[in-house]
Structure formats: structure tokens, C-alpha cells
Amino acid sequence: MLELIVGIDIGGTSTKFGLVDTAGKVRIHSSIATDNPDINVYIKDLAKAIRNAADSLDEPVEFIGVGVGAPNGNYKKGTIEDAPNLPWSGTVPLSDLLNKEFGLPVQLTNDANAAAMGEMMFGGARGMDDFIVITLGTGLGSGFVANGQLIQGHDGHAGELGHIAYKIGGGRYCKCGKKGCLETYVSATGLKRTVYKLLADHHMDSELKRYSFDDLNTKMVADAAKNGDVVAQEAFEYTGKVLGAKLADAVGHTSPEAIFIMGGLAKAGDLIFKPTIKHFEKNLLHIYQGKIKVLPSELNSTHTPIIGAASLILKDIMTKKGLVI
Amino acid sequence: MLELIVGIDIGGTSTKFGLVDTAGKVRIHSSIATDNPDINVYIKDLAKAIRNAADSLDEPVEFIGVGVGAPNGNYKKGTIEDAPNLPWSGTVPLSDLLNKEFGLPVQLTNDANAAAMGEMMFGGARGMDDFIVITLGTGLGSGFVANGQLIQGHDGHAGELGHIAYKIGGGRYCKCGKKGCLETYVSATGLKRTVYKLLADHHMDSELKRYSFDDLNTKMVADAAKNGDVVAQEAFEYTGKVLGAKLADAVGHTSPEAIFIMGGLAKAGDLIFKPTIKHFEKNLLHIYQGKIKVLPSELNSTHTPIIGAASLILKDIMTKKGLVI
Numbered sequence: 001m002l003e004l005i006v007g008i009d010i011g012g013t014s015t016k017f018g019l020v021d022t023a024g025k026v027r028i029h030s031s032i033a034t035d036n037p038d039i040n041v042y043i044k045d046l047a048k049a050i051r052n053a054a055d056s057l058d059e060p061v062e063f064i065g066v067g068v069g070a071p072n073g074n075y076k077k078g079t080i081e082d083a084p085n086l087p088w089s090g091t092v093p094l095s096d097l098l099n100k101e102f103g104l105p106v107q108l109t110n111d112a113n114a115a116a117m118g119e120m121m122f123g124g125a126r127g128m129d130d131f132i133v134i135t136l137g138t139g140l141g142s143g144f145v146a147n148g149q150l151i152q153g154h155d156g157h158a159g160e161l162g163h164i165a166y167k168i169g170g171g172r173y174c175k176c177g178k179k180g181c182l183e184t185y186v187s188a189t190g191l192k193r194t195v196y197k198l199l200a201d202h203h204m205d206s207e208l209k210r211y212s213f214d215d216l217n218t219k220m221v222a223d224a225a226k227n228g229d230v231v232a233q234e235a236f237e238y239t240g241k242v243l244g245a246k247l248a249d250a251v252g253h254t255s256p257e258a259i260f261i262m263g264g265l266a267k268a269g270d271l272i273f274k275p276t277i278k279h280f281e282k283n284l285l286h287i288y289q290g291k292i293k294v295l296p297s298e299l300n301s302t303h304t305p306i307i308g309a310a311s312l313i314l315k316d317i318m319t320k321k322g323l324v325i
Numbered sequence: 326m327l328e329l330i331v332g333i334d335i336g337g338t339s340t341k342f343g344l345v346d347t348a349g350k351v352r353i354h355s356s357i358a359t360d361n362p363d364i365n366v367y368i369k370d371l372a373k374a375i376r377n378a379a380d381s382l383d384e385p386v387e388f389i390g391v392g393v394g395a396p397n398g399n400y401k402k403g404t405i406e407d408a409p410n411l412p413w414s415g416t417v418p419l420s421d422l423l424n425k426e427f428g429l430p431v432q433l434t435n436d437a438n439a440a441a442m443g444e445m446m447f448g449g450a451r452g453m454d455d456f457i458v459i460t461l462g463t464g465l466g467s468g469f470v471a472n473g474q475l476i477q478g479h480d481g482h483a484g485e486l487g488h489i490a491y492k493i494g495g496g497r498y499c500k501c502g503k504k505g506c507l508e509t510y511v512s513a514t515g516l517k518r519t520v521y522k523l524l525a526d527h528h529m530d531s532e533l534k535r536y537s538f539d540d541l542n543t544k545m546v547a548d549a550a551k552n553g554d555v556v557a558q559e560a561f562e563y564t565g566k567v568l569g570a571k572l573a574d575a576v577g578h579t580s581p582e583a584i585f586i587m588g589g590l591a592k593a594g595d596l597i598f599k600p601t602i603k604h605f606e607k608n609l610l611h612i613y614q615g616k617i618k619v620l621p622s623e624l625n626s627t628h629t630p631i632i633g634a635a636s637l638i639l640k641d642i643m644t645k646k647g648l649v650i
Binding site: 081128129130131144146147149151152153154155156157158159160161163164165166168169176177178245248249250252253254255256257282283285286287288291292 | 406453454455456469471472474476477478479480481482483484485486488489490491493494501502503570573574575577578579580581582607608610611612613616617
């Protein structure tokens with residue numbers, strides 16, 4: 001009997017899932033739309049798709065647990081809370097619903113925490129007890145591991161670095177209602193806002209002038225920077241300056257061995273890593289300087305969120321078996 | 326046989342120690358000067374004083390461990406590293422030396438981490454798994470607990486909030502070599518600097534004009550504020566504004582249940598707590614608002630550092646016995 005974990009990654013448009021073996025390999029994967037406003041129907045549809053996927057495998061399968069990464073996922077409560085991009089309002093008891101459906105242990109957390117678990121189990125953080133994962137997408141997410149454990153926080157909401165202040169009480173408006181939040185500067189959207197700010201403030205030529213805000217994306221800015229476009233280069237430099245400074249602050253909190261960066265903006269490579277590391281080192285207290293690695297995530301497959309979600313269950317199983325991870 | 330833990334608090338001027346029972350009560354305490362540049366002689370003197378104290382008790386005593394709080398104390402390595410106010414330069418293997426002397430388990434950490442352990446064992450954080458302790462003295466120290474464990478960090482240097490940036494790349498000079506560090510604003514010294522800044526910028530009457538920087542202390546500023554001195558009141562307001570904003574950032578990292586503040590500045594009571602809490606709430610992400618307690622430490626005896634140091638050993642013992650703390 002092949003033991004498999006169900007890894008589920010709930011996104012605003014689609015819910016991806018995979019059946020992951022205990023070595024972290026995705027044996028089969030598929031998805032359903034995240035569009036049914038009736039959560040009970042959604043769960044039934046998802047369970048059906050998962051069972052169909054299992055049936056299509058060559059060997060008999062036993063599910064041993066369900067791991068879920070979801071926006072606003074609360075690990076301690078097993079709930080999704082007020083996720084603006086999902087069709088269910090209020091608090092959704094997702095773990096309970098999945099447990100009722102499958103009769104198996106369910107663990108749920110937010111996307112960035114799931115990513116951190118994946119990095120620890122199968123990525124660059126293998127063997128590390130203290131590290132941080134930063135996810136750069138539309139917003140900025142983060143997951144903290146200390147003493148070999150994910151920091152969930154008292155209410156399950158640890159690691160909200162997207163909404164710490166780059167500019168206290170001022171700066172750019174954030175959709176959370178505050179101003180100056182880190183993700184308004186450091187994220188795919190933050191990069192676009194910086195490009196627009198530079199185009200507003202300066203009169204340099206730039207190929208980025210031809211794109212609307214809606215059309216502009218990280219890849220366009222990266223390509224322009226590689227072509228020598230000064231605005232694009234300066235946008236990355238500024239983004240790295242902000243990220244580096246705030247990562248130095250994060251080190252003052254938990255003193256990690258390494259910081260892993262993943263997501264679309266991380267794919268810009270040196271364009272984002274060079275200024276980030278330069279300003280990170282500049283802002284670090286001397287006792288940390290030159291000691292903390294800032295690295296691209298080693299999990300850059302499209303399956304990363306699924307593997308991360310499955311890792312929540314895997315870590316538990318391996319800990320119970322007394323296996324070092 | 327009375328089981329006692331040796332709790333040691335190493336300060337720049339004197340080394341205080343106490344023999345602490347497993348209920349956290351200090352049975353006897355004393356001190357020696359921290360002035361012998363020969364670390365081996367210092368250890369012998371300290372051990373002698375400790376044994377003399379034990380001999381003076383009415384009942385026979387068995388030491389079960391040694392806990393030490395020291396500036397720049399590194400828990401993971403058991404060393405004191407480049408402590409500017411201690412007579413020993415470089416790295417001092419203090420745990421090894423004490424272990425050799427007593428043949429007992431030794432645990433060492435910095436002052437703020439020891440304070441956090443004390444708060445967890447015997448203070449307001451009893452029963453809490455996730456909290457932060459801030460110590461406000463000449464500088465600003467901090468200790469983080471998550472998942473019921475002290476966060477030490479990869480290299481034992483977690484919780485250096487004194488040197489995170491209030492003003493990135495600018496602001497007040499710090500003795501660490503950087504600028505804009507939190508403790509240049511929020512500490513006994515930071516408060517004095519704020520008073521001097523206000524006196525430099527404004528022309529209001531203030532009773533604080535009569536004190537030199539060297540003579541001025543927190544109590545004088547607090548007394549003046551209570552007498553209606555506008556400069557003194559504004560100095561506390563500004564200090565709370567800075568502290569509140571940066572504590573809101575800290576919450577975004579570890580999502581604690583409570584934040585405990587101790588040390589001289591905390592004794593100013595409402596003068597510091599009111600503006601701190603006001604600006605803390607204002608800067609918090611909505612999901613945290615109104616949920617996180619900012620409280621004075623419940624450990625305000627002069628023995629707090631000794632009890633905190635002993636708690637390092639006590640926690641281990643109780644964990645091994647399977648006792649919930």
C-alpha cells in the first residue's frame with residue numbers, strides 16, 4: 001500500500017492539489033476551480049477530484065494525512081479567516097470539514113508558512129533549525145522557523161512581514177488600511193509602484209513608459225533593466241534597499257542562519273538579490289555581519305505550494321517516528 | 326537535602342548571585358565585584374562566595390545546576406562574547422569554566438533572555454507559549470518566547486531589538502556604530518537624548534534645563550512630567566510613540582500573546598505605557614488590534630535577574646520531569 005499525503009494549495013482562482021509520497025515526490029496532481037460559494041459543495045468537489053486522482057494511480061493507495069496552504073490560513077485554529085480573494089466570507093473551519101470528509105489528520109497554515117515547511121523538508125533549509133522564508137508575489141509573505149519549529153504565534157498569525165512598516169505612519173497606502181507597509185514597496189505590485197514613482201519624479205527615457213500599470217509585470221521590468229533601462233535598474237535597486245533594511249531588522253528578532261526568498265520577484269536573480277544583500281549587510285548589527293545567507297529558495301517548481309502543504313503532515317509523522325529532519 | 330539552583334547575574338560592576346529553590350524563592354543572596362581581569366581567579370572567588378553562602382544556610386544543600394545571565398551571553402555556545410562593560414576581552418567560555426568548578430549543568434544567556442525565562446516561570450507570562458520581554462535600562466534588551474521556547478537564534482544572538490532601526494540609515498548615532506537604532510530613542514539614555522533634543526529645538530520653560538546630561542535620570546524626567554513640565558511629558562510621549570511603532574513591527578514577526586516591559590523606564594508607569602499602547606495599537610495590522618497585552622513585568626524585585634538565570638535550569642528540570650510550566 002502506497003502511503004500518500006494530500007497536499008492542497010488554495011488560491012483565489014484555482015485549488016491545486018497533489019498526492020505526495022513520504023520522500024516529497026508528487027505522484028499525481030490536478031486542480032479544481034475555487035469558485036463555489038458553498039463551502040460544503042466545494043469540499044465535496046475537492047474530495048471527489050482527490051479520490052479520482054488516487055484511483056488513476058497504478059498501485060493501491062492509503063492517505064495518511066491532509067496538508068493545506070491557504071491565504072489567511074490559521075494553523076492553530078485550522079480555519080481560513082476573512083480571506084479577501086476567496087469566495088467564502090468570515091471564518092471557514094476548513095480543517096474540520098476536511099477531517100470530516102477524509103477521517104484523517106488535517107493541518108492548515110498560510111501559504112508562506114507552508115513554503116517554509118517545504119523549504120525545511122525538501123529545500124535549502126534542510127538541517128536548519130532557524131531560518132526565514134520570504135515569498136514575493138502580489139504581496140509579501142513570510143514564514144519563520146526557530147528551534148526547528150514553525151513560529152505560528154499565539155493566534156496563528158505570526159510572520160506577517162508584508163505589513164510591518166517601512167515608513168512608520170506614512171508612505172504608500174496599503175490595502176490593509178495602513179500606510180507604509182513593506183509589501184507596498186517589496187512585491188510584484190510594489191515594484192510596479194516604484195517604477196511609476198520614478199517615472200513621475202524623473203524625466204529620463206524609459207521603455208517602461210509604454211506600459212499601463214495593469215500590463216506591467218516583473219519580467220518586463222527585469223528585461224528592461226538587463227537592457228540598460230535606468231528606471232528599471234533603479235526600481236530594483238530601491239526594492240532591494242527596502243527589503244535589505246527590513247530583513248536586517250528581522251534578523252534582530254530571530255537571528256536566523258539563512259533567509260530564503262521565493263516567488264516571481266526572486267526570479268529576477270541578481271537584479272533583486274544584489275541590492276538586497278548590499279543593504280542587508282549595511283543595516284546589520286556587527287555581530288551578524290557576513291554570517292547570514294540570503295539565498296533563492298531551492299523550491300522553485302510549480303509544485304512547491306503543494307509540497308509545502310504536505311510537509312506540514314510529513315514533519316509530524318517523521319517527528320513521531322523519531323526521525324531527524 | 327535542599328535542592329538549590331545557583332542563579333548568577335553578571336553586571337559591569339558587581340556579580341550578584343542567589344541560591345534559588347525549585348519554587349523560585351531566593352534562599353540566600355550575595356555578590357562579588359566583577360573586577361578581576363583574570364577570569365580563572367574570578368571564577369574561584371565566585372565559587373568560594375557561593376559555597377560560603379550555602380554553608381550559612383540552616384540545612385544541608387545540594388546544588389542541581391547553575392544558571393547565568395550576562396551581557397552578550399551566548400546560550401548556544403555558553404560564552405560571553407566581546408562584552409564592552411566586562412573586564413574580559415574576546416570570548417570567555419564561562420559555562421565550561423563553571424561546569425569544571427561545580428561539576429553541574431550550566432546554562433548561560435544574556436540578561437534579557439534570562440528575564441524572559443523568569444517571566445515565564447514566575448511572572449506574568451506563566452502559562453504563555455508566545456510572548457516578548459523588553460528590558461529598558463541604559464540600553465534596550467529583548468527576549469522572545471515562541472512555542473513555549475526561548476528563541477536563541479542560529480548563533481545565540483536572537484532578540485537584539487535594541488539595534489533594529491527606528492530610522493533606517495539615519496537618526497541618532499548608536500554606540501554599536503550604526504545610526505537610528507531603537508535603543509538610542511527607547512531606553513533611559515534615549516529618554517535623556519530626547520529631552521535634550523526637545524530643549525535644543527524649543528524655547529519652552531522646563532525644570533529639566535537645570536540638569537546636566539550626566540545628572541539627568543528617568544526619575545527626574547518622570548517627576549517633572551507629573552509636575553506638568555511640557556518638555557518632560559513630550560519626551561515620554563515621543564519615547565512611547567517610537568516604542569509602540571516598533572513593538573507593532575515585532576508582533577508582525579512572532580504574533581505574541583503579550584509583551585512585558587521591565588526596567589527603570591517601565592517604572593514610569595502610565596507616562597510610558599499610555600503613549601506606547603496608543604501608538605502600538607495605531608500601528609498594528611487589523612488582525613492583531615485589541616488582542617495583544619502590553620504589560621509591566623510582574624518581576625520587579627531586585628532579585629529578578631538571579632531568578633531569571635536560575636529559571637534556565639529550572640525549566641529544563643521541569644520539562645524532563647514532564648511537568649507543565
